Amino acid sequence: MTSPEVFAARRARLQQSLTRPSVVVAGFARPRNFRANRYPFRAESHFLYLVGKPLEGAVLVIGPDGAVLYAEPPDPAEALWGGPMPSLEALSRELGIEVRPIDALELPGPVALLPPQDRESACWLEERVNRPVDAGGAELEGADAALADAMIALRLRHDGAAVAELREAARVTALAHAAGMRATRPGVRECVVRAAMEAAIIECGMTTSYGSIVTVHGEVLHNERHDGWLAAGDLLLADVGAETRGGWAGDVTRTWPVSGRMSGSQRALYQVVLEAQIAAISAVRPGASFREVHRTASRVLVHGLCDLGVLVGGEEELFERGAAALFFPHGIGHLLGLDVHDMEDLGDRAGYAPGRARSTAPGERYLRLDRELEPGMCVTIEPGYYRIPFILDDPLALGDLASAIDRSVLDRLSDVRGIRIEDDVLVTESGSEVLTASIPKTIPEMEALIGS
């Protein structure tokens, strides 16, 4: 567990940037099929960053002069169902912050706030701040925008405690991927592998940091189905991450052969993606532009696809014309922290340096991060190769790149629908460290583990 001093230090740093009182809510659990049947409560990330404990319905009021936590006092009638709750005094000692009952919350005039993610919390806040609050709204102005920028300044570069949490998320994410490889065999459904991976996470007292993708149809980038059957010739793509009890995310993708042995075409394409990933990771260092990291991977991908004969033409010209995006239409990665897309609740404000905006180019429109990297930032590096009908069979999407694809070669590689290789990479003072380096990634490493 992270010590209370860490959160006190974070709050102290935030206070230095604040000119007016600010409100950071924890939020409420979301109902599932009826009000009393709820999804597990997950507090808003900004609250977790500053307080460290998921206290449903609690509110942190923080300003230049100090911070007070408003929380629900223990309810004796609820103790029968939920067990004993700490008193507010005990909570105050545990968290190292002044705690008052939530009913005593009185906001001192205009406050800054960050919109919470669900409408329940937004409505609750609206009543207290007397102005509209847009659930999940990322269009911020004035003091709200200044608060967001102050939070981004804190959360972009992870402190030691945050890095420790990310390492712990990586450790358990590694257990999940090893369990997934071991559980893989032809003739079972995707959900069997998913079960093994999620069980490894639940066993550690953690949860998944996002909806697991475990699919033989990796060409569907965010495939949420798990009912497909694993056939011996398939590649299985697993994009699964653990979230620590403190709320910090792992985010890793591996792609491995169901049979335990890749075919020649699978090996060839896997190697191309792996080389692109290694090159991109090598490009991660302080001062490097993340857009350039993306372009590094795309360049290696074009080179590899030219080598295989899938693409025909001059490599540099093909790269400049956006040929990589035909097979790799998403960005090379994103910020990682308390959120799997860290601070995406603030739109592109965290991911994009001031003054920058999304490109409209096919290869870069989905790039979620465009900043110069700094020590303490954590990013994912996740190139891929996908055979996506909506792109490869669509004259409009292909444009004049249609003639650059050798269809007969592509057809010979048709036992590859989707490959993604993703690691979590911490920017260090001298370069970078792959937090998820222990997860099998080379073909022999994975083949040794599958079905074992």
Added chain:
Amino acid sequence: MTSPEVFAARRARLQQSLTRPSVVVAGFARPRNFRANRYPFRAESHFLYLVGKPLEGAVLVIGPDGAVLYAEPPDPAEALWGGPMPSLEALSRELGIEVRPIDALELPGPVALLPPQDRESACWLEERVNRPVDAGGAELEGADAALADAMIALRLRHDGAAVAELREAARVTALAHAAGMRATRPGVRECVVRAAMEAAIIECGMTTSYGSIVTVHGEVLHNERHDGWLAAGDLLLADVGAETRGGWAGDVTRTWPVSGRMSGSQRALYQVVLEAQIAAISAVRPGASFREVHRTASRVLVHGLCDLGVLVGGEEELFERGAAALFFPHGIGHLLGLDVHDMEDLGDRAGYAPGRARSTAPGERYLRLDRELEPGMCVTIEPGYYRIPFILDDPLALGDLASAIDRSVLDRLSDVRGIRIEDDVLVTESGSEVLTASIPKTIPEMEALIGS
């Protein structure tokens, strides 16, 4: 999969009770820590009952003259991420209902509706019906109340397809409990057993129907923590159920010894609870009052606790004075169907027969069902014994029953903190059928499986 004819028949039956157009929404996925990171979508139960497919954002408009489903047409830009979606024409063929694009939704004047469970859907509805919609609101009036009563009339007694789904939920719930018993051993944490149980459910392509309770502190009735350590002398209480892909719930509790062998005191108290459960199940039959089923279990419990010497006095008098509730403060069970507490979104309207209301007596205030049973109803039967400090150490809660407890006997039984035994029971024409009968429940059956 349930055939489209089943849903058509349900809609036809509902239409016969409707006098005005009614709106049944599917709802929206709930955001987790940011808008794009969502909990798995779970459609509103009334929608699932009538349509059978969890179509996010879809709306069924049903009235005396027919039914139309309004749904989101496939979005080519989303196909990259979510894969190909069926056209509305294909959806119409699959579901056997007229389907129109959601943007074409026009409501014909005043409509009846059932409040959805989250505020996102409620706000969406408000804009379309031009009146306030209270998320999760169970205080219904006029046409809304009539629609609720029509749905209750349909859903109280399960049709053949519903029973088939409940059997399937029971089948997978049984796999989970067997896996949990096998995974139990001293020295691991509760989450290790929870992982094994949930993996058994995920492996079948299903999800849990409610937050799993897997705890050595069974005296906390809805304990959501899973971080406790299993010691050899502990009983482990597991309240875990599977939900089918169609949305139907299993809900089963077993309590077993961590070491694989119950102590003498554990055996004695377990046997008392088991006898109460068997007696209550025997009382389940058409025409029986569920309140009487509750009282049957309470009576057996008082009898057993008198036998053990925990309670001292005349059994019938102790029963009438509410002594059972000292150790069994919740109700004997509830309706089971698409919701684990079926139709609890409508408050007590489904659980309580017209004109009846909750009792204030300690033993019966948490009773969720007070109706005469009818063939096709499905209920849980779940008596328990709990050693709850908030009750047993509270002079106010004990009242004049304090003198009925022999503390020295109770102390000798202190290695039991919580036992609950719960099965899913279908009311049949001639009596009842335990849908979850295959799950080990006797002490020898469980002991044979633990740690195996």
